[in-house]
Amino acid sequence: MPVGRLTRGARASVSGLPRAFWWLWTSTLVNRLGAFVATFMTLYLTIDRGYSASFAGLVLALHGLGGVLSSLVAGVMTDRLGRRPTLLAAQLSTAFSVALLGFMEHPAAIAAVALLVGMTSNASRPAVTAMMADIVRPEDRVRAFALNYWAINLGFGVSATAAGLVAEYSYLAGFLGEATLTLLCAVLVFVKLPESRPVRDTAAGAEAEPAVGLGTVLRDGRFMGVVGLSFLISLIFTQGSVGLPVAMGAAGFSAGDYGLVIASNGLLIVLLQIPVTRFIEHRDPQRLLVVSALLAGYGFAMTAFAGSLWTYALTVCVWTLAEIVNSPTQMGLVARLSPVHGRGRYQGMYTLSWAVASLLAPLMAGYVIDRLGPGWLWGATGVLGTVAGLGYWLLMRRLPAQGSEVLAAPAAGAAPAAAQVPDAAAA
Template identity: 70%
Template sequence: MSPKSVVRLRQAAKETVSGLPRAFWWLWISTLVNRLGGFVATFLAMYLTVERGYSATFAGLVGALYGLGGAVSAVVAGVLTDRLGRRPTLLVSQLSTAVTVAVLGFVEHPVAIAVVACLVGMTSNASRPAVQAMMADIVAPGDRVRAFALNYWAINLGFAFSAMAAGLIAKHGYLTLFLTDAVMTLLCAVIVFAKLPESRPERDADGSAGDERATGLGAVLRDRRFMAVVALSYLLASLFLQGFVALPVAMGEDGLSSSDFGLAIATNGVLIVAVQIPVTRFIEHRDPAPLLIVSALLTGCGFGLTAFAGSVGVYALAVAVWTLGEIINSPTQMGLVARLSPTHGRGRYQGMYVLSWSLASLTGPLIGGAVIDHFGADTLWAASAVVGVIAAAGYAALGRTLRARPVEEAHPDTVSMDLDRGLKDVPVVRDADTVG
């Protein structure tokens, strides 16, 4: 690499991380720590089918119960995020997740596994509305796509490590995976407790009771453009989740091991770590609708390609294709959700958005497991390609409504807002070396 290229790369990296508040970086660090130990959700299906000897249908049922727990907590946690605050919701979620994940490693009866998996889904998913609402609180509107991309980058940096490490650790016992996950979640809670103040914006002096009604769940459900985003998110989430539920089962049927799956799925995290930031710099200020259309088509094509896989290399190639769709979709869609969310209803809006993923976690495993058991994996991958095309058409229709009625920001500058308990005039990171 030439000296000029090195200079340009350093400048691009500096521009990517500069101008974001210090609180964002502590939230970013807590996300990274949490994902470095995020073993259980990734390897739960393989743990049940390979280690415990259960069928793909049972693994799908447990995954569905995990999603059911997440669906319940998404809405409840969204309301709590607005009413109690972001920080209390985060702490309760992380502490309870550590306990339930540890318990899941010890239970053996199928009913107990199913019940505890539901509790894990409930506790772990409760943090997502709070994290995303806090990020929208502390980051200026023009920087949100970049901030969401950086946070997603942290998730996948941790995931790339955990996916590769977990396959090796599992050879020495899956219990180690569960306990390590619990310890890392506790460490994440410590970071939140020690470094993150509350970020919920203060309400008006009159108590803003009308604002509370205006941003209730009924108002969220009546927001047609936002609910269209939720529905399309559900379709793509259903596809992405097959990479962690149906894909390991299909690879197991092909005679591949947990280490092979770890290597193939690590392509997802490694690719995101490698190209998420430059891709985000390209898409940051572009019209979201065309980007979302492309992301849906890439996702459908990637999962469709899985039908032709039989080796780790081809599985990894298929993962790479749908990962490109994920790289474009995630920050673009989360930025759009933040733009559509009113200031004092962010928790509820984010909770409803998280619900789309939770419902996908509920139905996706059931559908994936049942289709594999009754029709074979190739049928599932062909259907996934069709779903990708349908989602692309939906994003095209959504784009027309966004152009007809442009989205207005809820407020011009969140950084200068008066925020609860110590986030007024949040210190801003001006250089990558000052992070933390």
């Protein structure tokens, strides 16, 4: 492909987005450059500390439980207090708790602080995605979410390789490095990001902008269906940081080997996320989500046949393509179905699906690997991918055409209301 065409494509991918988005993007990149705990906790516990896969699964499950506990609370805080204060509180507390975890020695203390880390690190997600929906125009959101996901994986690709090498010498250095970079994210948010929460139009009357509570979210049938399917997809993808390192460790591979294999996930997303997003940006989300669910399930299922580093990397490439398609498409769908003044709560409920998966996936992986073997785990991912694909196909029939913003949440099982208004907070 000519260099000029690549340059024009790159410019088109990043043009037209507000400055605040790019500071939020930078904060995301810095945060993921320090990603250590979620990636290497399993190897830290099983290889460095000598605990069983079941104990490692329990600790990661507590980490996931922390995310479950904080998801909805953080969503409410995002709507009530604002995006910026929620982000600051989450990042400062995450920096403290991650540093503390590195010094824990007793198993009970490790488990307790892992719960705290899960609570604090997950609390920033509803605020980040709600702020992104606030400041980016509806027609640009899939692209914006894709660029943000690209930043996540650019940081992840670098950190997975570097942290894998660091882990060979000192896991404590990895914990302290993540804490430092998370603290830097808090500084960026404080200095560069203004509050973006939409101002409620009281002059229009209560009927024009009805209040949105957690009950409103739960009664939104289509949205809760998306949350359920997101849970299944999350259960599959979480095995990349839970089941895969345990299986590779049991097969005799080192932390550095796993770091190199999983780094291919981030590298491939860095190379393909932007061009693939330009290709799928205006295509049917139903088909995209169905295909990505099947690719995710069967990509992980292929791990049962891997025996060398390159074959493990090949399976990672398959389910990475599913990530590239699924993540921006699904996040765009969530923003599309969320009322303007309920974005925090809707994003909190969506985040909850990932948090519950983070809670259950380690338990599932540890139990299945210890008692049945890794082959059964990878077979289960194929089944989950098939179920999720079918669910997306059924749920997204007659999906309303993309408009601007939904003011009121729909009734249970109904499509979003037709009455919409432009995003008053868009930059």
